[in-house]
Amino acid sequence: GENVEQHPSTLSVQEGDSAVIKCTYSDSASNYFPWYKQELGKRPQLIIDIRSNVGEKKDQRIAVTLNKTAKHFSLHITETQPEDSAVYFCAATDSGSARQLTFGSGTQLTVLP
Amino acid sequence: ETGVTQTPRHLVMGMTNKKSLKCEQHLGHNAMYWYKQSAKKPLELMFVYSLEERVENNSVPSRFSPECPNSSHLFLHLHTLQPEDSALYLCASSQDYRGNTEAFFGQGTRLTVV
Numbered sequence: 001g002e003n004v005e006q007h008p009s010t011l012s013v014q015e016g017d018s019a020v021i022k023c024t025y026s027d028s029a030s031n032y033f034p035w036y037k038q039e040l041g042k043r044p045q046l047i048i049d050i051r052s053n054v055g056e057k058k059d060q061r062i063a064v065t066l067n068k069t070a071k072h073f074s075l076h077i078t079e080t081q082p083e084d085s086a087v088y089f090c091a092a093t094d095s096g097s098a099r100q101l102t103f104g105s106g107t108q109l110t111v112l113p
Numbered sequence: 114e115t116g117v118t119q120t121p122r123h124l125v126m127g128m129t130n131k132k133s134l135k136c137e138q139h140l141g142h143n144a145m146y147w148y149k150q151s152a153k154k155p156l157e158l159m160f161v162y163s164l165e166e167r168v169e170n171n172s173v174p175s176r177f178s179p180e181c182p183n184s185s186h187l188f189l190h191l192h193t194l195q196p197e198d199s200a201l202y203l204c205a206s207s208q209d210y211r212g213n214t215e216a217f218f219g220q221g222t223r224l225t226v227v
Contacts, residue, residue: 043219049215094212
């Protein structure tokens with residue numbers, strides 16, 4: 001089955017700086033990679049996703065990159081703001097199968113004012 | 114709001130109690146899920162239902178018993194739990210049960226077993 005590893009487990013950045021969270025996956029058949037954000041006491045919510053037919057996707061201050069050869073993908077947040085503080089989860093799956101998402105262990109991001 | 118509602122938000126129960134968690138979705142989705150979220154661990158998928166049929170059961174102990182009476186409601190019946198079962202239990206729904214569609218989560222039930 002799929003195994004997803006996520007690093008770092010905690011990350012602190014100064015407001016305005018960039019933050020990068022990295023995930024690796026084991027199953028070369030995986031082709032769908034979403035990222036979820038979970039603020040303290042709230043539900044996880046999808047913030048961006050990428051499929052294996054593209055190498056990068058951007059949405060305002062958030063971007064995700066995918067390296068299929070190395071089997072890793074990363075979340076990039078630029079110009080961080082205090083409201084970006086949350087736990088971020090990566091996940092992976094083979095969208096052509098009935099296999100469910102495998103999640104990483106999460107990264108606690110703290111943006112310091 | 115995402116349209117997935119869970120009750121109760123918090124639950125404290127003894128090891129000999131029986132309780133149930135409830136989840137309701139108003140999104141017209143066909144798939145519903147139970148996840149367990151423990152501190153510093155990945156989200157653990159427990160059960161998947163598609164159109165009221167269970168399609169996945171990830172070796173969850175029998176003290177957890179799911180029920181899906183219709184495509185909008187999902188229950189998790191709890192019986193003789195252990196302290197290590199204390200966690201946040203999240204319900205989610207998606208358009209279908211394949212993992213490539215967005216999952217909408219409820220706010221979770223914080224369960225404490227004493």
